Amino acid sequence: MDQPIREIFDQFKQQLPDIDPVETQEWLESLDAVVDEAGTDRARFLIYKLLKRARQRQVGLPSLTQTRYINTISPEQEPFFPGDEAMELRIRRMIR
Numbered sequence: 001m002d003q004p005i006r007e008i009f010d011q012f013k014q015q016l017p018d019i020d021p022v023e024t025q026e027w028l029e030s031l032d033a034v035v036d037e038a039g040t041d042r043a044r045f046l047i048y049k050l051l052k053r054a055r056q057r058q059v060g061l062p063s064l065t066q067t068r069y070i071n072t073i074s075p076e077q078e079p080f081f082p083g084d085e086a087m088e089l090r091i092r093r094m095i096r
Contacts, residue, residue, distance in 0.1 A: 031046075031047075034046060
């Protein structure tokens with residue numbers, strides 16, 4: 001599993017106690033069986049459908065995508081005020 005995604009799941013599982021470990025194990029075993037019998041494409045499809053249904057039912061899950069922030073300008077190259085200060089002032093006056 002990709003490290004950023006693993007960190008998200010680690011944080012998520014620490015927030016929620018497992019109130020039914022037996023049921024959780026059954027779900028995990030079911031996923032394993034799907035992967036073993038039908039392959040990863042089928043497992044991916046089923047997980048996608050579950051996430052879609054969870055969104056429809058407003059379950060509220062953390063985002064599974066995470067990218068590291070990469071600034072395109074090094075701190076040494078950034079100007080004191082990155083923009084046209086006079087233009088910013090004119091715009092602020094117009095929108096008042």
